[in-house]
Amino acid sequence: MDKMDKTYDPSFEKRIYDFWMKGKYFEAHPNDEKEPFTIMMPPPNITGQLHMGHALNQTVQDIIIRFKRMSGYEALWLPGTDHASIATEVKIVEQMKKEEGLTKADVGREGFLERAWAWKEKYGGRIVEQLKRLGTSCDWSKEAFTMDKNLSAAVADVFVRYYKKGLIYRGDRIINWCPHCKTALSDAEVEYREQQSNLWYYRYPFADGDGYITIATTRPETMLGDTAVAVNPKDEKMAKYVGRMLRLPLTDRVIPVVADDYVEIGFGTGAVKITPAHDPNDFELGLRHDLPVIRVIDDEGRMNENAGKYRGMDRLECRKAVVEDLKEQGYLEKIEPYAHNVGECYRCGETVEAIVSKQWFVKMKPLAEPAIKAVRSKKVEFIPKRFEKTYFNWMENIKDWCISRQLWWGHRIPAYYCDDCGETVVSKTAPERCPKCGGHMRQDEDVLDTWFSSALWPFSTLGYPRKNKNLSYFYPTSVLVTAYDIIFFWVARMIFSGIEMMNEPPFSEVLIHGIVRDAEGRKMSKSLGNGIDPLEIIDRYGADALRFSLATGIAPGSDTRFTEGKIESCRNFINKLWNASRFVIMNVTDEDDLSFPTRLNGADKWILTRLNDVIKEVTINLNKYEIGLAAAKLYDFTWSEFCDWYIEMSKPMLYSGDKKAHSHAAAMLTHVLTQILKLLHPFIPFITEEIYSKYAPKGSVLMVSEWPAYNKKTVFRKEEKNFEALRETIVAIRNMRAEMNVPVSKKVKAYVIAADEKFMRSAAGYMEKLAGIGEVVFVADRSEVTEKTTAIVTAAAEVLIPLGDIVDADKERERLQKEIAKAEGEIARLNALLANKGFVAKAPQKLVDGEREKLAAAVEKCGKLKEKLHILE
Structure with a gap:
C-alpha cells in the first residue's frame, strides 16, 4: 500500500493524464472479438477557447465513452478540430491589420493562406490542450482536422459525386449575404431578432396620371430596385388594376401591376412592392412573371450604380434620404411604428442582405426525404424525443443549401472554368487543359461552407473515400452528443450525407444536452459579463470537481445552472x-x-x-x-x-x-x-x-x-430492511440528543423494545457507537421501565431514554418555561400588528408578508417548546 497525502490536492491530474497517454489506454482498434462503440467529437473551432459549453459537452461524452470502455466495448472517441472558415478568416484579417497594416488584397490569396496556416499551427492546438486538462479520453492518435489532406480528399470526392448526380448546381439565386464578412450564408447561419422599426406608407402613381396605389414597406431604400407591384387576383378591390403601369417614384422607370396568389387578401394595403433582387419571396414571384432583376445594394451594403443619385450611400443612410425625398415630393402618406424580425449574421451580428448572386447550391429535397425517413423509422433516435419535432420542421421545409462562400480560408470549390469556350469542369484534380477546346482553365475562387466538410465528419475522419478497417468497423457510429442549437447546422446535414454517401445514417442516437446558465438562469455571454472560465475552475478546484459539478443535476435536453x-x-x-x-x-x-x-x-x-x-x-x-x-x-x-x-x-x-x-x-x-x-x-x-x-x-x-x-x-433483502430500520433508529436518537442539547461525549442508557430482538441484540454495538448509547437494555414492554423516560418509536424498535441521563429536569423545565413565555409574547405582538387594518393596508406587501412569516415561525417554535415541556412533566 502506498501512502496517500493527508489532504486532497488535484495537482496530480497532469501526472495521471500523462500516464494514460503513455500507456495508450485511449486508443481503439478494430477488434472482431469486441463490439464497437463510437463517438465523434463535435470538432471545436481552431479559433476556440474552452468555455463552459465545451466543458459540458466534453464531460458528457467522456462519461459515456469511459463507461462503455469499462463495459467491454472497443470504445473509440475520435477527436478533432474544425477550420471554421468565417471565424478564422476574420481573426486572421484582424491580426494582419493590427500587426502588419495589411489587407487581404495587399497580400493576395497565397500570401493570405500562408498566414492562415501559420496561425493555425500557432493557435489551432490551444483548445486541444485545454480539452486534455479536462480529462478527455479521446484517441488522440486519430485526431483529425477538417482541412487535413485526407479529409480534403473526402470533401472533393463528395462534391464531385453530388455534382455528377445532379445534387449540386450553380446558378443565380437569391441568397443571404453578410456585408461585414462579405460572404454568402446558408439559411441556418441567419439568426432572427425582433427590432423596433417603422412601416412607411407611400404612393405609386399610375403612369397615365389617373390615381395611385399605396404600398407599405419596412425597407424604403429597396424601392429603387422594384420591378412590379403585385395584388391578389381574387381581391375584388385590387384586381382591377392588374395590367396597368405605375411610375416608380424617384426614378424614371415604369413598372407593371401583376396578379399573384402570394399576396394575402386584406393584409396591409392589398398591394405589395416586388424587388426580385433583394427579397427571396419577390425573387420567386419575379421568376413566375419574368420580371427583371435590378440589384441596388452592393456586397458592402452600399447603394450601387442602379440607385442613381443615392449611389455610394450606406443602405441605412439611403433609407433616410429616400424617405425624405418621398416626403418632399408628396408621395409619403404616413409612418407607423412596427416591430419585425430582422436577419443577422450568426458570426458578427451584421444585418443580412438578400441579394441575387451566382452561387453553388446543394439540391436538398432528394437528400432530405431519406433523412426524414431515417428518423421516422427510428434508425436515428433523438434523446429527448421532443427534438425530433425541431428536426422534422427544418427538414420538411428545407430550401436548397447555398454552399459557396466568398472567402479564401477553406476547401476551395473543385470547379474549373475555361474562359475561351465557357466550359465548366468539376473534378477532384485540376485539369491541365480544357477538355473541349484545349484552353487554359481557372479554378473557382470561392470556398465551401464550413458545414459541408463538417457534415462528412463521421466517415471522412475514418478514411473515406478509401475502404479500410477503421471505416468498416467503427462506422456507423453509436451516439452523437451535441447541443440543441446545431441540429440544423450539423446534425441534419450529417444524417443526409451519411445516408447518401455510406448508405446508412452516421449514428443511431443523437443525445441533445442543454446549455450552461449562470446562477440566475441567464445564458453566459461576454455582453452580460457572466461567463465562467472553466480553466480557472480547474486551477482552483481541479478537473474532477468541475466535471462532477457539470454532471450533477443535468438531464438530456435541459439547460443546467x-x-x-x-x-x-x-x-x-x-x-x-x-x-x-x-x-x-x-x-x-x-x-x-x-x-x-x-x-x-x-x-x-x-x-x-x-x-x-x-x-x-x-x-x-x-x-x-x-x-x-x-x-x-x-x-x-x-x-x-x-x-x-x-x-x-x-x-x-x-x-x-x-x-x-x-x-x-x-x-x-x-x-x-x-x-x-x-x-x-x-x-x-x-x-x-x-x-x-x-x-x-x-x-x-x-x-x-x-x-x-x-x-x-x-x-440480502432481509438484512437490508433490518439495517435501514436500525439506521432510522440511530438517526432518531441523534436528533433527540441534538434537540435536548445533550453533549456528544455524554453516554446515555437506552431501554429497547425490539420488533426483532435477535437482530437488535446483534446490532446493539452499532447503537452504542453511533448513537452515543452507554448501555442497551432489552425489555419486553414499558412496564419493565420504572424511570421517567422520553420515547423514540421507529420501525425497528421503541427506544426509551431516561430523562435523568439527558437533562437536569428542573433547570430544563425552567429554561423551557422562559422560552415559551418569550415566544407567546412575540406571537401576541405579531397578532396585534397584523390585526391592525391600517398597517396591513398601508405597509408594503413585502413587509406584511414578512411579518406573517415571523408569526408562523413563532407559533411553530412555541409548539415545539411545549412538546418538550410536556415530556419533562
Whole structure:
C-alpha cells in the first residue's frame, strides 16, 4: 500500500493524464472479438477557447465513452478540430491589420493562406490542450482536422459525386449575404431578432396620371430596385388594376401591376412592392412573371450604380434620404411604428442582405426525404424525443443549401472554368487543359461552407473515400452528443450525407444536452459579463470537481445552472472520497488477507445489497444517458451510506485487536471502495485512478478495468430492511440528543423494545457507537421501565431514554418555561400588528408578508417548546 497525502490536492491530474497517454489506454482498434462503440467529437473551432459549453459537452461524452470502455466495448472517441472558415478568416484579417497594416488584397490569396496556416499551427492546438486538462479520453492518435489532406480528399470526392448526380448546381439565386464578412450564408447561419422599426406608407402613381396605389414597406431604400407591384387576383378591390403601369417614384422607370396568389387578401394595403433582387419571396414571384432583376445594394451594403443619385450611400443612410425625398415630393402618406424580425449574421451580428448572386447550391429535397425517413423509422433516435419535432420542421421545409462562400480560408470549390469556350469542369484534380477546346482553365475562387466538410465528419475522419478497417468497423457510429442549437447546422446535414454517401445514417442516437446558465438562469455571454472560465475552475478546484459539478443535476435536453456553491459542494464530495479512501488504505496492513470474506456480518450484507442496487441503477441510467441521475445516486451512496455509515460500522472490527476481524474489515472496505471507484471513474477519472493506484495490484489500471456487475448472490433483502430500520433508529436518537442539547461525549442508557430482538441484540454495538448509547437494555414492554423516560418509536424498535441521563429536569423545565413565555409574547405582538387594518393596508406587501412569516415561525417554535415541556412533566 502506498501512502496517500493527508489532504486532497488535484495537482496530480497532469501526472495521471500523462500516464494514460503513455500507456495508450485511449486508443481503439478494430477488434472482431469486441463490439464497437463510437463517438465523434463535435470538432471545436481552431479559433476556440474552452468555455463552459465545451466543458459540458466534453464531460458528457467522456462519461459515456469511459463507461462503455469499462463495459467491454472497443470504445473509440475520435477527436478533432474544425477550420471554421468565417471565424478564422476574420481573426486572421484582424491580426494582419493590427500587426502588419495589411489587407487581404495587399497580400493576395497565397500570401493570405500562408498566414492562415501559420496561425493555425500557432493557435489551432490551444483548445486541444485545454480539452486534455479536462480529462478527455479521446484517441488522440486519430485526431483529425477538417482541412487535413485526407479529409480534403473526402470533401472533393463528395462534391464531385453530388455534382455528377445532379445534387449540386450553380446558378443565380437569391441568397443571404453578410456585408461585414462579405460572404454568402446558408439559411441556418441567419439568426432572427425582433427590432423596433417603422412601416412607411407611400404612393405609386399610375403612369397615365389617373390615381395611385399605396404600398407599405419596412425597407424604403429597396424601392429603387422594384420591378412590379403585385395584388391578389381574387381581391375584388385590387384586381382591377392588374395590367396597368405605375411610375416608380424617384426614378424614371415604369413598372407593371401583376396578379399573384402570394399576396394575402386584406393584409396591409392589398398591394405589395416586388424587388426580385433583394427579397427571396419577390425573387420567386419575379421568376413566375419574368420580371427583371435590378440589384441596388452592393456586397458592402452600399447603394450601387442602379440607385442613381443615392449611389455610394450606406443602405441605412439611403433609407433616410429616400424617405425624405418621398416626403418632399408628396408621395409619403404616413409612418407607423412596427416591430419585425430582422436577419443577422450568426458570426458578427451584421444585418443580412438578400441579394441575387451566382452561387453553388446543394439540391436538398432528394437528400432530405431519406433523412426524414431515417428518423421516422427510428434508425436515428433523438434523446429527448421532443427534438425530433425541431428536426422534422427544418427538414420538411428545407430550401436548397447555398454552399459557396466568398472567402479564401477553406476547401476551395473543385470547379474549373475555361474562359475561351465557357466550359465548366468539376473534378477532384485540376485539369491541365480544357477538355473541349484545349484552353487554359481557372479554378473557382470561392470556398465551401464550413458545414459541408463538417457534415462528412463521421466517415471522412475514418478514411473515406478509401475502404479500410477503421471505416468498416467503427462506422456507423453509436451516439452523437451535441447541443440543441446545431441540429440544423450539423446534425441534419450529417444524417443526409451519411445516408447518401455510406448508405446508412452516421449514428443511431443523437443525445441533445442543454446549455450552461449562470446562477440566475441567464445564458453566459461576454455582453452580460457572466461567463465562467472553466480553466480557472480547474486551477482552483481541479478537473474532477468541475466535471462532477457539470454532471450533477443535468438531464438530456435541459439547460443546467452553474454556481459557485455547486462547485464547492462537488469539491467537498471529492474531499470526502479522498479522506475516506485514505482511512481505508491507512488501515490495511501487509498481514491482511484481502480476499472476499466467506462469512459476512449484518453490516456487510447491508452495504453489499445497497452496492448491488446502485450498480444496477447506475448502469441502467448510463445506458439511457441519464447522467445527472447516475451522479446523484453515486454521490448519495458514497457519502451517506459508505462514508457515514459503513466505515463507522467497520471501525470496531478494525480497532478490536483481533487480526481476523481486522482482516475481514479491511477486505470488505477495499472491496466496496474498489467498486465505488469504478462506478465514479467515468465522472471523476483523475482522483479515482490516483486512489486506486495506491493499493491496486501492480499493472492494474482503473480506466480499463471491468465495470461492476450486479451480483444477486450478494443481495440480502432481509438484512437490508433490518439495517435501514436500525439506521432510522440511530438517526432518531441523534436528533433527540441534538434537540435536548445533550453533549456528544455524554453516554446515555437506552431501554429497547425490539420488533426483532435477535437482530437488535446483534446490532446493539452499532447503537452504542453511533448513537452515543452507554448501555442497551432489552425489555419486553414499558412496564419493565420504572424511570421517567422520553420515547423514540421507529420501525425497528421503541427506544426509551431516561430523562435523568439527558437533562437536569428542573433547570430544563425552567429554561423551557422562559422560552415559551418569550415566544407567546412575540406571537401576541405579531397578532396585534397584523390585526391592525391600517398597517396591513398601508405597509408594503413585502413587509406584511414578512411579518406573517415571523408569526408562523413563532407559533411553530412555541409548539415545539411545549412538546418538550410536556415530556419533562
